[in-house]
Amino acid sequence: MSNFGSQAMATTLKRVLMRRPGPSLLSANAAEWHYGPTFNGEKAIRQYAEFTRLVEKSGAEILWMEDAGDGMADAMFTHDPSLMTDKGAIILNMGKALRKGEPSLHEAAYRAAGIPILGRVEAPGTVEGGDCIWVNDRILAIGRGVRSNQHGIDQVQEILKPLGVTVLTFDLPLWAGEAACLHLMSVMSPLAEDLALVHAPLMPAAFYLMLRDMGITLLHAPEEEFAASFGLNLNVLPVSPRNVIAVAGFPGTRAVMEQAGCTVETFEADALCIACEGGPTCLTRPVWRAA
Numbered sequence: 001m002s003n004f005g006s007q008a009m010a011t012t013l014k015r016v017l018m019r020r021p022g023p024s025l026l027s028a029n030a031a032e033w034h035y036g037p038t039f040n041g042e043k044a045i046r047q048y049a050e051f052t053r054l055v056e057k058s059g060a061e062i063l064w065m066e067d068a069g070d071g072m073a074d075a076m077f078t079h080d081p082s083l084m085t086d087k088g089a090i091i092l093n094m095g096k097a098l099r100k101g102e103p104s105l106h107e108a109a110y111r112a113a114g115i116p117i118l119g120r121v122e123a124p125g126t127v128e129g130g131d132c133i134w135v136n137d138r139i140l141a142i143g144r145g146v147r148s149n150q151h152g153i154d155q156v157q158e159i160l161k162p163l164g165v166t167v168l169t170f171d172l173p174l175w176a177g178e179a180a181c182l183h184l185m186s187v188m189s190p191l192a193e194d195l196a197l198v199h200a201p202l203m204p205a206a207f208y209l210m211l212r213d214m215g216i217t218l219l220h221a222p223e224e225e226f227a228a229s230f231g232l233n234l235n236v237l238p239v240s241p242r243n244v245i246a247v248a249g250f251p252g253t254r255a256v257m258e259q260a261g262c263t264v265e266t267f268e269a270d271a272l273c274i275a276c277e278g279g280p281t282c283l284t285r286p287v288w289r290a291a
């Protein structure tokens with residue numbers, strides 16, 4: 001049996017690619033990386049350790065990449081430079097220029113782990129993992145916006161055709177501007193096959209209506225918590241259906257999930273997630289989720 005493969009967002013997480021932040025994050029220039037006022041490298045590293053403890057507690061195996069000081073501060077957000085399918089990984093191409101070196105780190109990690117590479121997105125195409133959502137194992141939704149463009153989306157569709165997967169494209173708004181991070185996953189977090197947490201005001205309307213018509217229950221997170229966290233209240237990692245890891249400090253968002261039958265574990269993440277614009281899903285690249 002192979003130990004990779006995933007065309008789902010919220011089945012049991014069995015194996016995940018992560019990169020522990022270190023010297024590159026500590027020496028990051030916050031303005032250059034678009035990190036916010038609560039950025040603090042040492043504190044972020046401590047908060048990451050707490051996040052790691054929760055992932056380990058879930059029973060998932062972590063495939064580690066280490067930060068040896070290559071200057072790639074955002075590389076801890078392993079969700080973005082690659083995408084996993086049931087047949088192997090797709091190496092993506094980043095929309096954020098400072099992150100251009102990251103896909104090769106993923107390619108090397110997959111090769112070392114014996115995981116097949118299905119294909120690569122090449123310039124001028126860009127697609128980031130945060131823009132990709134498996135609606136089910138036959139449909140991949142991609143958000144077209146600042147980070148993912150049509151060239152890249154077309155390439156992903158070509159790579160996925162032999163797997164019988166259809167790619168659907170949904171336009172994202174500009175929201176806080178070109179330098180900020182708004183992915184499709186910033187406005188929707190799947191919690192189970194039939195359940196998702198959303199920030200409806202920024203969702204592509206056609207995406208919202210499609211999910212609703214498919215019978216997926218959409219939980220609306222409180223808008224004031226989305227604003228206060230720059231969207232990180234919504235960035236929730238399912239380690240199995242209805243068991244999730246979230247950023248601490250957003251009781252309204254937590255209550256909405258608990259009322260829908262979810263178990264929610266949290267960790268403090270002001271210096272790590274809120275400052276650096278990426279939450280628990282962004283810090284993980286699932287390489288194997290149960291079918």
Ligand SMILES: NC(=O)NCCC[C@H](N)C(=O)O
Binds near residue numbers: 079080278282
């Ligand atoms: N999937 C995600 O939402 N990733 C967050 C990436 C944050 C990182 N600072 C970036 O701007 O790319």
